[in-house]
Amino acid sequence: MTTAAGTPSDRSVLPVTERYTVLGWLRRNLFSDLFNSLLTIVAIGFVIFIARLLLRWAFVNAEWGVIPANFNLIMRGQYPSAEAWRLWLIIHLLGAVVGMMWRLISGQFSGAARVLVAIPFVLMLIPFFAMETRLNLLITAAASGVGYLFAGSLYIQRRGRATAYLLLVYLVVMLILLRGAGADEGLMPPVQPILWGGLLLSLLLAFFGITLSFPLGVLLALGRQSKLPAIRVISVVYIEFIRGVPLISLLFMGQVMLQLFLPDGFPLVDRVLRALVAITLFSAAYTAENVRGGLQSISRGQYEAAQALGLSTFQSTIHIILPQALRAVIPVLVGQFISLFKDTTLVALVGIFDLLGIARTIIANPDWLGTQPEVFAFIAVLFWIFSYSMSYASRRIEQRLGVGER
Amino acid sequence: MQEIHASQVRPPFYRDERVLGIFSQLLVVVIVVGLGLFFYSNMITGLREKHNVAISFSFLSQAAGFDIGESLIEYSRERTYLRAFVVGLLNTFQVAFLGIIFATALGIVIGVMRLSTNFLVSRIASIYIDIFRNIPLLVLLIFWAQAVFLKLPRVAEAIILPGPIFLSNRGVAIPWGIPTDSWGAFLLVLAAGVLLGAVISYFLREQGKRTGRMPLITLWFLVTVAAVGLVGWIVLPQPMTLDQPFLEGFNTQGGKILSQQFMALLSGLIIYTAAFIAEVVRAGIQSVSKGQREAATSLGLNPAQTLRLIIFPQALRVIIPPLTSQYLNLTKNSSLAIAIGYPDLFAVAGNTILNQTGREIEMFTMIMGTYLSLSLLTSFLMNIYNRRIRLVER
Numbered sequence: 001m002t003t004a005a006g007t008p009s010d011r012s013v014l015p016v017t018e019r020y021t022v023l024g025w026l027r028r029n030l031f032s033d034l035f036n037s038l039l040t041i042v043a044i045g046f047v048i049f050i051a052r053l054l055l056r057w058a059f060v061n062a063e064w065g066v067i068p069a070n071f072n073l074i075m076r077g078q079y080p081s082a083e084a085w086r087l088w089l090i091i092h093l094l095g096a097v098v099g100m101m102w103r104l105i106s107g108q109f110s111g112a113a114r115v116l117v118a119i120p121f122v123l124m125l126i127p128f129f130a131m132e133t134r135l136n137l138l139i140t141a142a143a144s145g146v147g148y149l150f151a152g153s154l155y156i157q158r159r160g161r162a163t164a165y166l167l168l169v170y171l172v173v174m175l176i177l178l179r180g181a182g183a184d185e186g187l188m189p190p191v192q193p194i195l196w197g198g199l200l201l202s203l204l205l206a207f208f209g210i211t212l213s214f215p216l217g218v219l220l221a222l223g224r225q226s227k228l229p230a231i232r233v234i235s236v237v238y239i240e241f242i243r244g245v246p247l248i249s250l251l252f253m254g255q256v257m258l259q260l261f262l263p264d265g266f267p268l269v270d271r272v273l274r275a276l277v278a279i280t281l282f283s284a285a286y287t288a289e290n291v292r293g294g295l296q297s298i299s300r301g302q303y304e305a306a307q308a309l310g311l312s313t314f315q316s317t318i319h320i321i322l323p324q325a326l327r328a329v330i331p332v333l334v335g336q337f338i339s340l341f342k343d344t345t346l347v348a349l350v351g352i353f354d355l356l357g358i359a360r361t362i363i364a365n366p367d368w369l370g371t372q373p374e375v376f377a378f379i380a381v382l383f384w385i386f387s388y389s390m391s392y393a394s395r396r397i398e399q400r401l402g403v404g405e406r
Numbered sequence: 407m408q409e410i411h412a413s414q415v416r417p418p419f420y421r422d423e424r425v426l427g428i429f430s431q432l433l434v435v436v437i438v439v440g441l442g443l444f445f446y447s448n449m450i451t452g453l454r455e456k457h458n459v460a461i462s463f464s465f466l467s468q469a470a471g472f473d474i475g476e477s478l479i480e481y482s483r484e485r486t487y488l489r490a491f492v493v494g495l496l497n498t499f500q501v502a503f504l505g506i507i508f509a510t511a512l513g514i515v516i517g518v519m520r521l522s523t524n525f526l527v528s529r530i531a532s533i534y535i536d537i538f539r540n541i542p543l544l545v546l547l548i549f550w551a552q553a554v555f556l557k558l559p560r561v562a563e564a565i566i567l568p569g570p571i572f573l574s575n576r577g578v579a580i581p582w583g584i585p586t587d588s589w590g591a592f593l594l595v596l597a598a599g600v601l602l603g604a605v606i607s608y609f610l611r612e613q614g615k616r617t618g619r620m621p622l623i624t625l626w627f628l629v630t631v632a633a634v635g636l637v638g639w640i641v642l643p644q645p646m647t648l649d650q651p652f653l654e655g656f657n658t659q660g661g662k663i664l665s666q667q668f669m670a671l672l673s674g675l676i677i678y679t680a681a682f683i684a685e686v687v688r689a690g691i692q693s694v695s696k697g698q699r700e701a702a703t704s705l706g707l708n709p710a711q712t713l714r715l716i717i718f719p720q721a722l723r724v725i726i727p728p729l730t731s732q733y734l735n736l737t738k739n740s741s742l743a744i745a746i747g748y749p750d751l752f753a754v755a756g757n758t759i760l761n762q763t764g765r766e767i768e769m770f771t772m773i774m775g776t777y778l779s780l781s782l783l784t785s786f787l788m789n790i791y792n793r794r795i796r797l798v799e800r
Contacts (some may be wrong), residue, residue, distance in 0.1 A: 376545060
């Protein structure tokens with residue numbers, strides 16, 4: 001993780017006059033000797049070539065009209081426009097929950113919080129947004145502020161538990177809002193999952209994939225490390241089987257064969273749900289292997305000490321072993337979650353309209369023929385933003401928990 | 407007052423760890439086996455009642471009746487389903503093999519660039535890594551196929567690179583060698599060269615053991631093989647002729663034509679996997695502590711020797727296991743070929759054959775069995791290798 005100049009310790013201290021000058025920096029980092037100078041010149045040429053290519057395409061050749069024209073489709077798929085207020089409500093509530101959680105966990109308004117607050121305001125600058133969209137973004141920002149202040153006014157002793165309850169309540173509310181309830185003419189008519197699409201569906205698949213596969217993965221990891229042979233064998237067979245086959249074969253199998261395994265007369269499982277099952281089962285095996293790495297890094301002494309204190313196997317696993325094991329593998333787990341998020345694109349191949357699936361329908365539309373570069377570049381950037389911020393956040397958490405320093 | 411000694415009390419059976427252990431195992435086994443049987447019986451009855459078929463692999467010997475865009479072995483629509491399956495398998499192998507070679511080369515270059523002391527060079531490498539590790543492979547592949555290779559000019563206006571290599575929306579035409587009659591004889595000469603090289607290596611090793619100064623065995627081996635090969639090439643009447651592509655009307659003739667789908671899949675896989683391999687290489691090189699280099703220098707080894715004898719062997723120990731898993735990932739990821747129309751194993755078997763025959767159980771068994779045996783074989787070889795290079799501790 002060190003930068004090109006190496007760790008601070010191997011940089012010898014320079015005279016004061018040379019330390020902070022631009023020329024001095026240039027000489028040290030770009031032109032230290034002949035070979036380095038040549039390398040720099042070649043690299044500059046390469047950067048200029050690529051930058052010109054990209055800039056010329058992005059600002060001269062590309063026709064970006066396709067993005068604003070299909071923006072709603074890209075964001076929420078076929079989700080009915082009349083029900084879009086439900087999605088906005090979910091986002092506002094998310095803002096409030098994030099504000100409250102921030103106050104409960106960190107308690108201070110520091111760097112990352114400013115970035116989070118800035119997001120709605122930056123989005124408001126996007127030129128083609130309707131006034132209504134901007135207003136909604138403003139409400140989200142306000143909601144997060146209210147949440148932050150509200151949590152500050154509470155006297156809460158068990159912050160961790162409060163946050164957990166908060167999240168749980170939010171999840172239930174979110175699902176009810178998304179799915180709808182009551183009659184078709186009611187306040188919130190049901191919206192079938194097959195209509196959910198675009199970025200909305202990609203994020204939902206990733207979120208539920210992560211939250212469902214994580215506990216299963218931890219159980220499998222514990223099973224693989226278990227002293228009981230039957231449980232160990234079952235875990236190993238499951239993990240190795242899943243890790244040995246490509247995700248796409250599981251997804252196809254879920255679509256084609258899941259119904260075959262279920263008894264006659266069992267209601268048809270929703271297409272999106274079938275994909276979610278496949279993603280969860282797939283990801284759990286990888287999570288299990290990552291958690292196993294953490295379990296193996298814990299010294300025998302910890303197990304023995306827990307036993308000596310009279311803790312049962314269950315208690316020592318929950319209170320002693322797992323917290324340490326999980327903390328040790330946070331970076332790897334986040335990496336795994338990022339790849340799960342990226343893997344959700346595969347559902348586009350089984351007829352589900354996630355971000356990629358929607359992109360494929362847009363370029364198939366005769367009105368937008370030949371816009372493949374623009375559409376795919378746009379969704380690639382969207383994916384990139386989400387996964388890069390996840391990896392950035394994981395690096396910050398890692399620093400905070402002091403992984404690798406204990 | 408009666409005193410009870412702690413060791414005399416047996417815990418009640420519901421708190422006895424041994425009883426609990428056996429009981430929980432029984433419970434899990436019963437649940438897993440029960441679920442399995444439940445699914446299996448549902449499947450069998452469903453198949454019998456609804457479709458009136460039983461599981462059987464006999465359809466594999468029937469005529470396939472569909473064409474496959476590209477094939478390494480001779481294939482036509484009259485051949486059997488089994489033959490079509492093998493064609494798909496070989497196409498997967500082809501992409502995986504070439505992908506692994508090129509991704510490794512590119513990955514090493516970028517990983518080393520990432521560690522360069524030149525600020526600009528290391529920045530370029532880290533931007534490359536950050537970009538391609540955070541974009542879904544499928545998006546990259548489809549982008550590559552539909553926004554790059556499909557947008558190349560028509561054949562008549564093909565981009566011509568030195569070689570000559572023709573880039574057009576039909577694919578890439580490259581020069582290719584065509585074996586002549588003496589090709590078989592040349593292969594024999596080459597085999598003799600390998601044999602001679604092995605003998606020389608053996609004697610060099612024995613000499614090294616005797617004198618304590620190990621010569622560069624691999625280098626001598628390669629030199630021997632190359633020298634014998636060169637002699638064979640000169641003596642034999644031209645074992646291979648070069649076939650160069652050229653434009654003729656609306657098409658290219660001669661050479662070898664790599665299809666647009668194949669090129670898109672291959673280059674997407676290479677670009678994506680190289681970013682991961684670069685990180686593996688960087689971590690491996692950084693894992694060798696500075697003290698090792700300093701110690702080697704103080705023993706009087708020159709920089710090249712330090713690299714060859716001290717840094718590489720230790721870095722490799724860290725690099726090889728994650729590198730293998732990247733190779734496996736690349737192989738499994740090649741199944742995304744279905745999205746861009748390249749007939750790999752999954753596209754042929756999981757899509758075309760399955761749709762034609764409706765044999766879900768049989769096809770998925772074959773596909774998963776193939777991928778599974780590939781990865782189990784690789785991890786088996788990996789374990790052997792790991793055991794060989796493991797640090798020997800007291």
